[in-house]
Amino acid sequence: MKCENCGNQLFIDDRFCSRCGAKVKQSSTYNHDQHQQTVVDQNPPREKKSVALAVILSLIIVGVGQIYLGQVLKGLVLLISSLLIGFVTVGLGAFVLWILVAIDAYKIANKINEGRTVDEWEFF
Ligand SMILES: [Zn+2]
Numbered sequence: 001m002k003c004e005n006c007g008n009q010l011f012i013d014d015r016f017c018s019r020c021g022a023k024v025k026q027s028s029t030y031n032h033d034q035h036q037q038t039v040v041d042q043n044p045p046r047e048k049k050s051v052a053l054a055v056i057l058s059l060i061i062v063g064v065g066q067i068y069l070g071q072v073l074k075g076l077v078l079l080i081s082s083l084l085i086g087f088v089t090v091g092l093g094a095f096v097l098w099i100l101v102a103i104d105a106y107k108i109a110n111k112i113n114e115g116r117t118v119d120e121w122e123f124f
Helices: 028-042 051-060 064-068 072-088 092-113
Strands: none
Touching (some): 051 092
């Protein structure tokens, strides 16, 4: 949107031009549409994730549920960690991690479905 008087670029909520002080003509419907467009841009519709699938995937292979939820690096690190920990602790550590990772997949999937922003490395 531009000032009709001087051509200055205006913000959508401006009532007066910041450069020349001219009153800005605004059609209310136009303004309304612009606001709605902005809201849509800021919150693109996010794909819902299946909580059950995320948990099942993580139970089959540690970390795969996280990869499904978009936390690819985290999932891979969890997978490699579980193999290393499992080797060192003769499976016991991997079992504990396996349970924790499944719980993590459950929590993260719920956060995503609630529309919350989930960091690549966010746990639980
Ligand atoms: Zn102006």
